[in-house]
Amino acid sequence: MxxxxxxxxxxxxxxxxxxxxxxxxxxxxxxxxxxxxxxxxxxxxxxxxxxxxxxxxxxxxxxxxxxxxxxxKDSPPSAPQQTVLWQQLSAWLINAGTAGITRQQIDVFLDTNFSPKEVSHP
Amino acid sequence: MTVTLTNLTKRIGRKEVVTDISFTWRPGEITGLVGRNGAGKTTLFRTMMLQYIPDSGTIQINDQTVTPNTNFTQSIFFVDSQDNFFGNSPLAEIASWFTLVYPQFSLDSFWQEIDHFKIPRESRWSGLSKGMQATILMALALASNVPYIILDEPFSGLDVIAREQVTQMIIDAAAEHHTAFLISSHDLEELDGISDRVLILKDHHILHDYMLEELREEAKKIQVVFRHNEVPAAIKKEGTLIRVTGQVLEIVFLHYDETIETALQDAQPVFMEDLPLTLTDIFRTTAVHDTDYLLGKEVYEK
Missing domain, CATH: 1.10.10.10 (Winged helix-like DNA-binding domain superfamily/Winged helix DNA-binding domain)
Incomplete structure (x- = not known):
C-alpha cells in the first residue's frame, strides 16, 4: 500500500x-x-x-x-464498517471514472497494492 | 505539575531580548523551540531560569511563583551549553557536582548510561568528542531525576549516530518517566517526529504555538503546476508558497478546507500531488514573510 x-x-x-x-x-x-x-x-x-x-x-x-x-487480535469482519467502506468505494469509483481513471488502471493498482492475507488460518 | 510563563519580558540595556512570552509547559510534553539565529532561544532559557532577572512577568512552577531564591534543581534541569564550567574535569568530578546541586541525582543511573554508550569512565570533559559530550550532558540531565529538562541545541555539531543516541535518550525518558522536554534546535528533522508541540520564536517573541498532531490533521502540503502558471486567488490567499522548482510550486495550507479543495479542482491544474508535511515546511511557512526569505515572490505577485 x-x-x-x-x-x-x-x-x-x-x-x-x-x-x-x-x-x-x-x-x-x-x-x-x-x-x-x-x-x-x-x-x-x-x-x-x-x-x-x-x-x-x-x-x-x-x-x-x-x-x-x-x-x-483476530478481528472478525465488521458488517457496519464494511457497509461504510463499500459506499465510500462506490463514490470513489464514480469520481475516478469522471477523472478518466480506467478499469484496467484500477486492476493494475489492486494487483500491486492490495494483498490481503490468505484466508486459511489453521 | 506544570511550568507556566506569563508575559515574561526582559530588557538588556535598551533592547528587549525576551518579549511578552507566555506558555504552559505540561508534564510529559516534548516541546520544540525553533527560531532563526538570534531569535532569542538561549536568552529565553536563561531568563526562565532567572539567570537573567525578568523586567516583568512571572514564572510559576506548580502554581508557585519563582523568586531569585527558588531552587529549581528538584524540578528543572538546565545546563548552559555555551557557558558551562566543565573544563578539563574528569567525569566523576562533574557527576559529583551534580549530586551536590540536584538533590535527586542518581550516580548509578549516570554511570549506567555512560557504560551503555561505552564512554570510558575515566574520561575528561575537554578530551571528548562533541558526540560524547552531548551524550554525557543527556546522561546528567536524566540522572537528575527532574520532571522538566531544557536542552539547548542538543544535536548541534553531532553526527547521525550521536544525534540518534540523543533522540533515543529523550524518547526513553518521555516514555518511561513521563519527563517533559523543552528543546531548542535548528535540526527540524530530528525534532519533527519526537515533538508534541512546537513554539516558533521570532524577534524574541512566540510567533506560533502549534500542537503538531492537531496541525497535521488540519494542514496539507501539495505540489502543483497550474495552467499558464496562474495561481488562483483563493490559493494565494489561503496557501503559503514555500518552494518553487521550475513550474512546480510547493504550497502549504495550514487550515485546509473544502473551499480550498474546490478552488484547486476548479483550477484544473496540469499536475497536483499531496506531500507529507514536515516541521521544516511548517517553519518555512511561518518564516516566508521574513525580508530575507522572499522566495517565489514574483510567482505569487504576478
Missing part, C-alpha cells in the same frame, strides 16, 4: 500496522512492541505511539492484555 500523506503521525502509524497485519507481517496473537520500543523504532513521540495504539484498539486490530502487553 502506498504511504498515505498529509495525515497525522498517529494515523500513519496505525495504518502502517493495519497494512502489516493484512500482508501477514503480523499474525494473530503476535505481540507488538511496547509503546517505548515502537517509539524508538519509529523515532516518534511516545504520546503519538500511544494514540496510534488506542486507535488500533478501538478499530479491533489489537488488544491490550494488562501486565502482558499488546497483541494482534
Amino acid at each position: 502506498q504511504n498515505p500523506r498529509s495525515l497525522a503521525y498517529y494515523e500513519r502509524l496505525a495504518l502502517k500496522v493495519k497494512d502489516q497485519v493484512l500482508t501477514g507481517i503480523w499474525q494473530v496473537g503476535d505481540k507488538l512492541p511496547s509503546v517505548r520500543e515502537m517509539a524508538q523504532q519509529e523515532r516518534l513521540n511516545p504520546n503519538t505511539v500511544a494514540k496510534a495504539y488506542r486507535q488500533l484498539e478501538a478499530d479491533g486490530v489489537i488488544e491490550v492484555q494488562p501486565g502482558k502487553g499488546t497483541f494482534i
Whole structure:
C-alpha cells in the first residue's frame, strides 16, 4: 500500500500496522512492541505511539492484555464498517471514472497494492 | 505539575531580548523551540531560569511563583551549553557536582548510561568528542531525576549516530518517566517526529504555538503546476508558497478546507500531488514573510 500523506503521525502509524497485519507481517496473537520500543523504532513521540495504539484498539486490530502487553487480535469482519467502506468505494469509483481513471488502471493498482492475507488460518 | 510563563519580558540595556512570552509547559510534553539565529532561544532559557532577572512577568512552577531564591534543581534541569564550567574535569568530578546541586541525582543511573554508550569512565570533559559530550550532558540531565529538562541545541555539531543516541535518550525518558522536554534546535528533522508541540520564536517573541498532531490533521502540503502558471486567488490567499522548482510550486495550507479543495479542482491544474508535511515546511511557512526569505515572490505577485 502506498504511504498515505498529509495525515497525522498517529494515523500513519496505525495504518502502517493495519497494512502489516493484512500482508501477514503480523499474525494473530503476535505481540507488538511496547509503546517505548515502537517509539524508538519509529523515532516518534511516545504520546503519538500511544494514540496510534488506542486507535488500533478501538478499530479491533489489537488488544491490550494488562501486565502482558499488546497483541494482534483476530478481528472478525465488521458488517457496519464494511457497509461504510463499500459506499465510500462506490463514490470513489464514480469520481475516478469522471477523472478518466480506467478499469484496467484500477486492476493494475489492486494487483500491486492490495494483498490481503490468505484466508486459511489453521 | 506544570511550568507556566506569563508575559515574561526582559530588557538588556535598551533592547528587549525576551518579549511578552507566555506558555504552559505540561508534564510529559516534548516541546520544540525553533527560531532563526538570534531569535532569542538561549536568552529565553536563561531568563526562565532567572539567570537573567525578568523586567516583568512571572514564572510559576506548580502554581508557585519563582523568586531569585527558588531552587529549581528538584524540578528543572538546565545546563548552559555555551557557558558551562566543565573544563578539563574528569567525569566523576562533574557527576559529583551534580549530586551536590540536584538533590535527586542518581550516580548509578549516570554511570549506567555512560557504560551503555561505552564512554570510558575515566574520561575528561575537554578530551571528548562533541558526540560524547552531548551524550554525557543527556546522561546528567536524566540522572537528575527532574520532571522538566531544557536542552539547548542538543544535536548541534553531532553526527547521525550521536544525534540518534540523543533522540533515543529523550524518547526513553518521555516514555518511561513521563519527563517533559523543552528543546531548542535548528535540526527540524530530528525534532519533527519526537515533538508534541512546537513554539516558533521570532524577534524574541512566540510567533506560533502549534500542537503538531492537531496541525497535521488540519494542514496539507501539495505540489502543483497550474495552467499558464496562474495561481488562483483563493490559493494565494489561503496557501503559503514555500518552494518553487521550475513550474512546480510547493504550497502549504495550514487550515485546509473544502473551499480550498474546490478552488484547486476548479483550477484544473496540469499536475497536483499531496506531500507529507514536515516541521521544516511548517517553519518555512511561518518564516516566508521574513525580508530575507522572499522566495517565489514574483510567482505569487504576478
